[in-house]
Amino acid sequence: MASEVQRNNSTIKDIIQNNKEWVDDMLEKSPNYFANLAEGQSPKILWIGCSDSRMAVDVLTKTNPGDVFIHRNIANRIPSEDLSALSVIEYAVKHLKVEHIIVAGHTGCGGVKAAISNGSVGILDHWLRPIKDLYIANKAEIEALPESERADRLGELNVIQGVSTVSKLPVIHEAWKEGREVYIHGWMLQLHTGLLKDLDVSVVGLDQIKDVYKLQ
Numbered sequence: 001m002a003s004e005v006q007r008n009n010s011t012i013k014d015i016i017q018n019n020k021e022w023v024d025d026m027l028e029k030s031p032n033y034f035a036n037l038a039e040g041q042s043p044k045i046l047w048i049g050c051s052d053s054r055m056a057v058d059v060l061t062k063t064n065p066g067d068v069f070i071h072r073n074i075a076n077r078i079p080s081e082d083l084s085a086l087s088v089i090e091y092a093v094k095h096l097k098v099e100h101i102i103v104a105g106h107t108g109c110g111g112v113k114a115a116i117s118n119g120s121v122g123i124l125d126h127w128l129r130p131i132k133d134l135y136i137a138n139k140a141e142i143e144a145l146p147e148s149e150r151a152d153r154l155g156e157l158n159v160i161q162g163v164s165t166v167s168k169l170p171v172i173h174e175a176w177k178e179g180r181e182v183y184i185h186g187w188m189l190q191l192h193t194g195l196l197k198d199l200d201v202s203v204v205g206l207d208q209i210k211d212v213y214k215l216q
């Protein structure tokens, strides 16, 4: 049944065909490409971004399979109690020993736009609620902007909060105490230009963290 569905669906058929063509191209360039890739991964970057289909990390950063460990969810949230995000971060930092963590939002984010509106989006209302709280906490700054810029500024603040959350995690502090260099960055993908904007909020060590967050 599954193969019948597949045969009748041109989008899926194209994807399978594209995959075969990509495999052929890669093998032509490097006959051992997949044998080498299958041996393991040692990415230097952890990317935490939005699920939006336009945030095609490998394509827009010209990176290759094996270069970037990735966690994505709607509106690139990093709740400090989210087991999925915490597992990804801990595995990336402790075991893969990534050197850079990039929290990346994007302009025109549907999740952020929903959070700034009164429309209900089902279960997502719960997921996006903290972004509403962030909006309320920064209402004066956001509402001083033209209406067309408000959601994108809230998206930036959401990224900045994500950087702050990651920088307070014990697993990051342990890495820093071991003398390892782990940089946490906040970026925004500008969909209308394709360019990544560095929000200039990078955190690089314990001296940037308030004492109350430092655990023994």
Ligand SMILES: [Zn+2]
Pocket (backbone or CB within 6 Å): 050, 051, 052, 074, 075, 076, 106, 108, 109, 110, 111, 112
């Ligand atoms: Zn988004």
